[in-house]
Amino acid sequence: MRKLNSFSLLEMLVVIMIIAALILLFVPKLAQQKDYAVQQSNQALVKVVNEQYEMYRIEQPNEAQAGKKLNAEQLEKLREQGYLTDAQIKKYNELPQEAFK
Numbered sequence: 001m002r003k004l005n006s007f008s009l010l011e012m013l014v015v016i017m018i019i020a021a022l023i024l025l026f027v028p029k030l031a032q033q034k035d036y037a038v039q040q041s042n043q044a045l046v047k048v049v050n051e052q053y054e055m056y057r058i059e060q061p062n063e064a065q066a067g068k069k070l071n072a073e074q075l076e077k078l079r080e081q082g083y084l085t086d087a088q089i090k091k092y093n094e095l096p097q098e099a100f101k
Contacts, residue, residue, distance in 0.1 A: 042099040049075075049092050052083040068100045 007015075053070060056078055057063045063077075070078075075092065078084040084092075 039099075042095050045088065045092060045095065046099055049078075049084065049088065052078055056081060056083055 049070060053074060057065075070092075075084065075089050079086065079089055
């Protein structure tokens with residue numbers, strides 16, 4: 001009888017178990033990386049908005065200094081003058097409070 005060159009069921013199970021173990025090791029790291037990326041994105045948006053407001057204040061010296069988070073009136077002025085887009089303002093308003101530390 002001729003022997004077939006194929007994997008046995010046991011060999012396939014071992015390979016599947018190794019792949020499952022690797023997945024269990026890497027999935028939590030990927031979730032942490034996603035959270036870190038979101039946090040960095042939020043901080044970058046806050047920085048961009050604050051720097052755009054500072055540029056606006058340079059051109060409009062009578063504007064008051066902003067606090068940690070800009071209010072709706074300040075954001076609207078930035079939008080009207082073309083410093084920020086509607087999408088940036090919407091995302092900025094949706095940021096969690098810890099992004100403004």
